[in-house]
Amino acid sequence: MKQDLDALMTERQLDALMVVKEGHDPNMPISYLTGGASLGRALLIKRRGSDPVLICGAFEREEAAKCGLETHIFGEFDPAGIREAAKDDPVKMQALLWHRLFDEYGVTGCVGFYGSSNPAQSFHVLTMLTQMRGDFEVAIEPDTDIFLAAARTKDADELARLIDVGRRTSAVVGETLDFLKGHAVKNQTLTWADGAPLCIGDVKRFVRARLLEHDLEDSEGMIFAQGASAGVPHSAGEDGDPVRLGAPIVFDLFPREIGGGYFHDMTRTWCLGHAPDAVQEAYEHVMEAFNAVRPAFKVGAKCAAYQEMVCDVFERHGHQTIRQDETILEGYIHSLGHGIGLNIHEAPRFSHRAPDDIIEIGNVFTVEPGLYYPDRGFGVRIEDSVYVDADGAVKSLTDFPKDLVIPVS
Amino acid sequence: MKQDLDALMTERQLDALMVVKEGHDPNMPISYLTGGASLGRALLIKRRGSDPVLICGAFEREEAAKCGLETHIFGEFDPAGIREAAKDDPVKMQALLWHRLFDEYGVTGCVGFYGSSNPAQSFHVLTMLTQMRGDFEVAIEPDTDIFLAAARTKDADELARLIDVGRRTSAVVGETLDFLKGHAVKNQTLTWADGAPLCIGDVKRFVRARLLEHDLEDSEGMIFAQGASAGVPHSAGEDGDPVRLGAPIVFDLFPREIGGGYFHDMTRTWCLGHAPDAVQEAYEHVMEAFNAVRPAFKVGAKCAAYQEMVCDVFERHGHQTIRQDETILEGYIHSLGHGIGLNIHEAPRFSHRAPDDIIEIGNVFTVEPGLYYPDRGFGVRIEDSVYVDADGAVKSLTDFPKDLVIPVS
Numbered sequence: 001m002k003q004d005l006d007a008l009m010t011e012r013q014l015d016a017l018m019v020v021k022e023g024h025d026p027n028m029p030i031s032y033l034t035g036g037a038s039l040g041r042a043l044l045i046k047r048r049g050s051d052p053v054l055i056c057g058a059f060e061r062e063e064a065a066k067c068g069l070e071t072h073i074f075g076e077f078d079p080a081g082i083r084e085a086a087k088d089d090p091v092k093m094q095a096l097l098w099h100r101l102f103d104e105y106g107v108t109g110c111v112g113f114y115g116s117s118n119p120a121q122s123f124h125v126l127t128m129l130t131q132m133r134g135d136f137e138v139a140i141e142p143d144t145d146i147f148l149a150a151a152r153t154k155d156a157d158e159l160a161r162l163i164d165v166g167r168r169t170s171a172v173v174g175e176t177l178d179f180l181k182g183h184a185v186k187n188q189t190l191t192w193a194d195g196a197p198l199c200i201g202d203v204k205r206f207v208r209a210r211l212l213e214h215d216l217e218d219s220e221g222m223i224f225a226q227g228a229s230a231g232v233p234h235s236a237g238e239d240g241d242p243v244r245l246g247a248p249i250v251f252d253l254f255p256r257e258i259g260g261g262y263f264h265d266m267t268r269t270w271c272l273g274h275a276p277d278a279v280q281e282a283y284e285h286v287m288e289a290f291n292a293v294r295p296a297f298k299v300g301a302k303c304a305a306y307q308e309m310v311c312d313v314f315e316r317h318g319h320q321t322i323r324q325d326e327t328i329l330e331g332y333i334h335s336l337g338h339g340i341g342l343n344i345h346e347a348p349r350f351s352h353r354a355p356d357d358i359i360e361i362g363n364v365f366t367v368e369p370g371l372y373y374p375d376r377g378f379g380v381r382i383e384d385s386v387y388v389d390a391d392g393a394v395k396s397l398t399d400f401p402k403d404l405v406i407p408v409s
Numbered sequence: 410m411k412q413d414l415d416a417l418m419t420e421r422q423l424d425a426l427m428v429v430k431e432g433h434d435p436n437m438p439i440s441y442l443t444g445g446a447s448l449g450r451a452l453l454i455k456r457r458g459s460d461p462v463l464i465c466g467a468f469e470r471e472e473a474a475k476c477g478l479e480t481h482i483f484g485e486f487d488p489a490g491i492r493e494a495a496k497d498d499p500v501k502m503q504a505l506l507w508h509r510l511f512d513e514y515g516v517t518g519c520v521g522f523y524g525s526s527n528p529a530q531s532f533h534v535l536t537m538l539t540q541m542r543g544d545f546e547v548a549i550e551p552d553t554d555i556f557l558a559a560a561r562t563k564d565a566d567e568l569a570r571l572i573d574v575g576r577r578t579s580a581v582v583g584e585t586l587d588f589l590k591g592h593a594v595k596n597q598t599l600t601w602a603d604g605a606p607l608c609i610g611d612v613k614r615f616v617r618a619r620l621l622e623h624d625l626e627d628s629e630g631m632i633f634a635q636g637a638s639a640g641v642p643h644s645a646g647e648d649g650d651p652v653r654l655g656a657p658i659v660f661d662l663f664p665r666e667i668g669g670g671y672f673h674d675m676t677r678t679w680c681l682g683h684a685p686d687a688v689q690e691a692y693e694h695v696m697e698a699f700n701a702v703r704p705a706f707k708v709g710a711k712c713a714a715y716q717e718m719v720c721d722v723f724e725r726h727g728h729q730t731i732r733q734d735e736t737i738l739e740g741y742i743h744s745l746g747h748g749i750g751l752n753i754h755e756a757p758r759f760s761h762r763a764p765d766d767i768i769e770i771g772n773v774f775t776v777e778p779g780l781y782y783p784d785r786g787f788g789v790r791i792e793d794s795v796y797v798d799a800d801g802a803v804k805s806l807t808d809f810p811k812d813l814v815i816p817v818s
Contacts, residue, residue, distance in 0.1 A: 020528060038630045038645050058738060059643035075736050090552050113532075116525035118554075119429060120547050123535040126528065138529050143499050145527075208621050208667075212614070217626075221447045221668060234468035236447050258617075259630060327484050329467060 001155045001362065002032065008146050009048040014139055015109030017052075017146065018098075019044040020117050028342045029114040029147045031260055034067035038259060044069075045105050053105060077101065091121065095128040102133065112139040112146060144347050152339060152347040153362030159387060161262045162341070162364050166385060166397030168214035169255055169264040173400050175210045176203065176251070180243065180272065185408055189242040190272070200224050201239030207253065216255040220344055223252035223267075230269070231374030233334055233381070245273035245408065248378045250370075254344055263340045265366045266398045267383035270406045282371045282380045283404040289313040289369040290382050290402075293336065299392040303350040303357040307336045310369050319371060323352065330373055337366040340385055363388045364397070380404075410564045410771065411441065417555050418457040423548055424518030426461075426555065427507075428453040429526050437751045438523045438556045440669055443476035447668060453478075454514050462514060486510065500530065504537040511542065521548040521555060553756050561748060561756040562771030568796060570671045571750070571773050575794060575806030577623035578664055578673035582809050584619045585612065585660070589652065589681065594817055598651040599681070609633050610648030616662070625664040629753055632661035632676075639678070640783030642743055642790070654682035654817065657787045659779075663753055672749045674775045675807045676792035679815045691780045691789045692813045698722040698778040699791050699811075702745065708801040712759040712766040716745045719778050728780060732761065739782055746775040749794055772797045773806070789813075 009017070019029040021042040030044055031037070033052050039060050046052040054071045056064040064071045077100050086092035101107070113126070126138050144152075154162065183190040183198050190198040208218050225237040230250040243249070252267040269286075271279060289310040296309065311321040311332065320331030335353070339346030341364060348357035348365060370381030384398035418426070428438040430451040439453055440446070442461050448469050455461040463480045465473045473480045486509050495501035510516070522535070535547050553561075563571065592599040592607050599607040617627050634646040639659040652658070661676040678695075680688060698719040705718065720730040720741065729740030744762070748755030750773060757766035757774060779790030793807035 022525070040643065057643070059641060059743070062638065062641045062644045080735060091549060113529040114527065116431070117528045117531070118523065119526045119531035119535065120522040120550065122526070122528035122531040123522075123547050124549055126532040127536070138532050140500060140533055141529065205621070205624075209618060212617050212621060215614075219628075229471065232468060232471045234449065234466070235471045326489060334468070 001153050002150060003155075004150050004153075005046070005146065006048055008149055012112075012139070012141070012146055013110055014112045014146065015048055016105075016107045016111045016136075017044075017046045018107070018111055018113050020113070020115040022115070022117060028151075032147055032151065032342055034064075034069060036260055037063050037067045039063055041074075043101070045101060045107060047106060055101070077104070091124040091128060094121065094125045095132060098125065098129055099132050102129075102136065108135040109137075110139045111136050112141055114145060114147060148343070148347050151341045151343075153360055154341060154364055154387070155362070158262065158341065159362070159364070159389075161257065162264070162385075162387065163397060165216065165255075165257060165262050165264045166266075167399065168216055169253055169266060170399045172207060172210045172214060172216070172255075173251070173253060173266065173268060176207050177270070177406065179203070179206050180270075181406065181408055183243075183408075185245060185273070188245045188273075190245075190408070197242035199239060200226065200237045200241050200243060203243060204237075204239065211255050212258075215258050217258045218253075218255050219260075220254055220256075222254065223250060225250045225379070228374050228377045231372045231377065231379035233370065233372060233379070243272070246271060246276060248275070248279045248380060248404075250379055250381050252381065252383065254340075256344075260342075262342060263344050264397060265340050265344065265368075265383065265385050266400065267368060267370075267381045268400065268402065269380045269382060269404060271404055272406050272408045275405050276378070278373075278376060279378050279380060280404065282373070282378065283382075285314060285317045285319065286369050286371055286380050286382050287402065288317075289332075290367065293369075294367060294384075294394075297359055297386070297388075297394040299359050299361055299388060301359050302355070303337075303348045303359060304352050304355050307350050307352060310336050314369075314371070330375070331371060332369065333372055334368075334370065337368055339363060339365045359388060359394075361388050361390060361392055410562050411559060412564075413559050413562075414455070414555065415457055417558055421521075421548070421550070421555060422519055423521045423555065424457055425514075425516040425520045425545075426453075426455045427516070427520055427522050429522070429524040431524075431526060437560075441556055441560065441751055443473075443478060445669060446476045447472050450483075452510070454510060454516060456515060464510070486513070500533040500537060503530065503534045504541060507534065507538055508541050511538075511545065517544040518546075519548045520545050521550055523554060523556060557752070557756050560750045560752075562769055563750060563773055563796070564771070567671065567750065568771070568773070568798075570666065571673070571794075571796065572806060574625065574664075574666060574671050574673045575675075576808065577625055578662055578675060579808045581616060581619045581623060581625070581664075582660070582662060582675065582677060585616050586679070586815065588612070588615050589679075590815065590817055592652075592817075594654060594682070597654045597682075599654075599817070606651035608648060609635065609646045609650050609652060612652060613646075613648065620664050621667075624667050626667045627662075627664050628669075629663055629665075631663070632659060634659045634788070637783050637786045640781045640786065640788035642779065642781060642788070652681070655680060655685060657684070657688045657789060657813075659788055659790050661790065661792065663749075665753075669751075671751060672753050673806060674749050674753065674777075674792065674794050675809065676777060676779075676790045677809065677811065678789045678791060678813060680813055681815050681817050684814050685787070687782075687785060688787050688789060689813065691782070691787065692791075694723060694726045694728065695778050695780055695789050695791050696811065697726075699776065702778075703776060703793075703803075706768055706795070706797075706803040708768050708770055708797060710768050711764070712746075712757045712768060713761050713764050716759050716761060719745050723778075723780070739784070740780060741778065742781055743779065746777055748772060748774045768797060768803075770797050770799060770801055
């Protein structure tokens with residue numbers, strides 16, 4: 001949780017955190033600490049034991065002030081003098097600004113840097129800054145950086161938002177199913193009233209509009225993939241393909257609150273009208289895996305153990321799994337789940353690559369077993385997101401039936 | 410234009426380009442070269458004189474293949490061996506992968522790095538990579554990096570898309586105006602049929618839905634700012650504020666094609682019912698500035714000269730301008746315009762900070778004079794986007810009236 005940041009800084013021996021934000025895309029460390037101010041270029045500095053300080057452009061001072069943090073504008077730090085001293089060299093300009101800010105806010109010691117920036121610019125600026133001042137070093141952090149480590153457990157306000165986003169996302173999936181069922185069938189495809197085929201692009205357009213009605217946005221690009229395309233986990237689906245009966249549709253929806261906020265993540269696999277035997281069988285194996293782990297989640301247990309359980313189920317039914325061979329493209333080829341929050345991928349991870357991750361109170365994560373056979377023309381994935389409540393009970397954020405076969409008329 | 414990349418590499422003495430993409434947010438250099446493939450983590454390498462090579466995750470191989478570039482998956486480059494050699498150290502893992510890729514694709518000499526990445530990771534990886542191999546250096550590029558330099562001029566396909574996005578954005582602004590006019594007035598505010606006030610958040614929701622109908626998305630967060638808030642250029646507006654008569658509304662809409670594509674950018678300032686004298690006067694000065702530069706744009710002219718013209722107009726009317734003092738927060742406080750494309754801010758820039766930018770055939774840019782008086786409770790900005798056609802004629806992409814006062818009933 002956010003209030004763990006100082007303790008995590010001590011644990012990681014970090015004396016200060018510096019977060020950079022360059023574009024308008026909501027950038028997790030900044031939005032985590034500001035509560036979602038709509039900012040362009042901005043910096044945030046936090047020393048251990050002190051509140052964060054936000055620095056933004058003069059045009060965004062009103063947006064920034066809403067977040068309640070101590071806020072300054074870049075103009076307070078002598079940009080004209082810096083520009084002149086740097087002779088407009090962008091590397092030197094940034095290094096001189098940061099030099100000045102480090103002085104102003106007493107940044108020394110082991111400093112973590114977060115956010116996203118051009119790699120060459122970062123390399124040159126931090127090299128120059130290291131040469132300019134001997135009183136700090138650039139921290140090396142693991143993949144799960146301090147913000148992701150803090151966000152591993154959600155506080156009550158965050159949980160309330162995640163519950164609500166889950167409810168709204170589930171509603172959109174229901175509306176989408178009704179939309180599909182409301183179309184007539186001709187030649188084994190869904191059609192519009194004028195007889196033209198209903199295409200995947202039409203469905204996605206409907207889904208986006210429904211999301212918007214629920215104040216959600218499809219910022220990462222939903223998956224509505226059919227047939228062989230459903231057999232490749234991240235294939236988004238072909239907009240021009242008509243929606244067909246009998247072909248498995250993997251519908252993976254992971255919207256967030258509008259303007260950059262909390263995500264939900266859920267997947268259903270549907271066969272309209274009827275399911276081929278192979279798909280029906282794969283679906284049953286996926287549900288068996290889902291039902292094996294779902295009641296078994298326990299606070300304190302290793303996340304990777306659940307990936308093992310799922311691999312056990314799939315291997316018993318003769319499917320290849322990623323546990324046997326990391327390079328396979330058929331069978332069970334990914335991890336069981338991941339945390340969600342202000343990012344679509346957070347900690348904990350349910351993977352043998354994250355052997356130390358354990359389930360904790362306040363975790364919010366996906367459960368998403370799947371089987372993929374692109375060469376046989378199908379894939380199946382079922383995914384709910386769940387949270388661990390204050391009593392350690394694991395509750396679902398996703399409220400929608402998991403049926404494979406959808407009757408159409 | 411894209412086909413200028415090799416020439417620009419020669420001019421900038423760049424031997425190779427390396428683009429990193431970490432999240433799903435469309436990242437300009439990658440989408441520029443792939444035509445908009447929906448990818449998560451990816452790398453793109455281009456040597457001077459060779460076609461780019463794209464490297465992505467196995468799950469996204471189908472999405473990547475659509476773009477027609479030579480495509481490989483990370484799995485081809487011995488991730489297990491790299492992980493073992495790096496003992497899971499993320500810096501060493503990335504450095505070893507890049508080391509391997511540099512060997513594979515003959516990357517040496519002066520190498521430019523693009524895209525967005527964690528600053529500390531970039532610093533440590535490039536420091537390590539520099540130590541591992543003595544045959545390359547990290548290029549230092551100006552703010553207008555090689556991709557922005559190439560994108561400064563658009564080709565015919567890009568122009569066609571930009572024209573269409575402009576047409577659709579203008580349509581949404583028209584629909585928004587009709588939406589506002591369709592509401593009854595009570596106590597000098599717009600109201601819903603049930604008498605509740607129409608709020609700015611309601612208008613934004615309407616706009617987002619209309620954008621979606623036109624296959625556009627509000628990825629950067631529109632501005633619909635009223636009264637004093639309109640006096641701060643990037644204030645987005647307060648969702649909970651009722652829409653009032655007589656208060657200037659700055660409506661700045663800058664959507665892009667859904668899924669990451671070309672932007673449009675336009676602004677209108679509206680006073681519903683009636684305009685206060687001070688706002689009317691400021692509006693007339695803004696229009697005078699707009700009309701002074703609009704017919705004067707000429708291929709080969711310095712962009713900064715138009716900023717000078719606008720400052721001349723405003724100063725003649727007694728307004729302070731940024732030319733006189735960069736730190737002012739009232740008067741004319743920003744530059745006249747900027748290029749648009751796959752980014753909302755591109756070259757050329759119409760600012761004294763970009764003294765070398767000139768108008769060229771293929772440019773697409775905004776024209777957006779404005780006056781800001783937050784302490785007097787208003788701001789006014791009028792903005793069209795324009796392009797320079799093959800004959801050097803400057804044509805508008807924005808097709809919408811610029812009236813200030815909007816009659817309401």
